[in-house]
Amino acid sequence: MNEKKIYHLIGADGKSYDSDMPGTLGGHCKLKIYGRLDCPSALRYIAKGQYVQHRVFFKDEETAIAAGYRPCGVCMKETYKKWKTQKNQ
Template structure:
């Protein structure tokens, strides 16, 4: 898990290109989603964190975004626990 506030813009871009960053999340709300999510793009830089895999986000206790990951969000909401 990487905190956006600790990274420079060029560093974030290079990590996305290299595949080191694949998902973003809101550390206060404990939500993760894809990097192109409109909701994720609106969050404050200080609240944004990055994950290199979906499994990493799940292990850290984050839930799927209801906007960009609707299928997984519905499963989570219905009580399906991913591991």
């Protein structure tokens, strides 16, 4: 009766896969944004009952970037600034 919990993560190819390890970052699949699991913006939307149906999880930041997601401007301000600068070059 000691069943392992299975987590559904998004891989670098953008496809879902099952993992026995939880993700370290969350994201929004429609907006293609990733951020911390404790992001105040995401938590506000989740509390309102929004966002949850589009919520995805990533093993790490490299995977989120490879899958085509950008950093959140609220919880990852410095990473977002770097992304924005690179995007505009």
